[in-house]
Amino acid sequence: MTIQEWFDKRKEAQIERRAKEMRGIEDADPAIWTKCVHCDTQILKSELEENMMVCPHCDYHFRINARTRISQLFDKDTFEELFQNILPTDPLKFVDSESYADRLKRSHDKTGLDEAVITGLGEIKGHKVAAAVMDFDYMGGSMGSVVGEKVTRIMEKAIELRLPMLAVTSSGGARMQESALSLMQMAKTSCAAGKLDEAGILYINLLTEPTFGGITASFGTLGDIIIAEQGARIGFAGRRVIEQTIRQKLPDDFQTAEYLLKYGQVDVVSKRKNLRKTLANILELHGV
Numbered sequence: 001m002t003i004q005e006w007f008d009k010r011k012e013a014q015i016e017r018r019a020k021e022m023r024g025i026e027d028a029d030p031a032i033w034t035k036c037v038h039c040d041t042q043i044l045k046s047e048l049e050e051n052m053m054v055c056p057h058c059d060y061h062f063r064i065n066a067r068t069r070i071s072q073l074f075d076k077d078t079f080e081e082l083f084q085n086i087l088p089t090d091p092l093k094f095v096d097s098e099s100y101a102d103r104l105k106r107s108h109d110k111t112g113l114d115e116a117v118i119t120g121l122g123e124i125k126g127h128k129v130a131a132a133v134m135d136f137d138y139m140g141g142s143m144g145s146v147v148g149e150k151v152t153r154i155m156e157k158a159i160e161l162r163l164p165m166l167a168v169t170s171s172g173g174a175r176m177q178e179s180a181l182s183l184m185q186m187a188k189t190s191c192a193a194g195k196l197d198e199a200g201i202l203y204i205n206l207l208t209e210p211t212f213g214g215i216t217a218s219f220g221t222l223g224d225i226i227i228a229e230q231g232a233r234i235g236f237a238g239r240r241v242i243e244q245t246i247r248q249k250l251p252d253d254f255q256t257a258e259y260l261l262k263y264g265q266v267d268v269v270s271k272r273k274n275l276r277k278t279l280a281n282i283l284e285l286h287g288v
């Protein structure tokens with residue numbers, strides 16, 4: 001056997017062994033393994049959770065829910081939820097493929113939440129802030145009347161207590177099942193953000209995957225400092241809609257946090273593991 005034949009045989013054996021390993025992983029319990037949507041690597045769920053839901057191989061930031069986000073950003077046992085008693089209704093008795101009432105119930109059963117945002121007070125490395133944290137798992141993080149009301153009320157609470165305001169967004173936009181009532185929330189939350197500015201209250205936006213539509217067009221991008229999580233997609237209309245409208249191919253990184261930073265639309269792009277420190281540094285710098 002020549003040296004070249006030996007190397008070829010060794011390579012074939014390695015490929016076959018790797019294929020067997022991958023088949024074994026693919027057949028494994030999905031409760032234990034997760035496939036990265038970016039690099040297709042199979043990852044132990046426990047390893048992924050320990051790494052803050054960030055792929056250890058390609059650094060892809062998985063989407064996380066509001067409760068997880070709060071636990072990652074805020075000091076332990078300091079977050080106090082407010083305005084839990086504001087609950088959604090079905091004012092238009094809206095029905096498409098299913099009734100709006102059924103969608104609300106299904107979203108509640110899926111997430112354990114009553115709406116797409118959690119509002120409250122908490123501390124980030126000892127700095128107390130008022131916060132609104134959105135959850136994409138609840139009807140795509142869409143903004144209806146309750147989301148707009150809760151965001152407005154927590155901003156008013158920030159003014160009352162003279163606390164900095166943090167809005168963590170993850171949303172597809174306005175909620176179509178509430179029609180014009182949802183669109184009105186853009187104006188309401190924008191006015192509340194304006195009052196923060198008039199009162200001299202620091203307002204920080206943290207844009208996460210994804211932030212689109214009426215959220216981007218209202219309180220989601222009105223902050224004094226706009227931070228975007230690494231890799232997050234941020235925009236108003238979706239990429240496909242824009243390409244069909246302008247009949248041009250957009251850059252591969254279009255609407256990513258890094259793209260927006262390059263063109264001055266966000267101030268900071270941060271890895272998830274650095275977000276808490278980044279926020280604490282901003283709060284300390286502003287003496288709050």
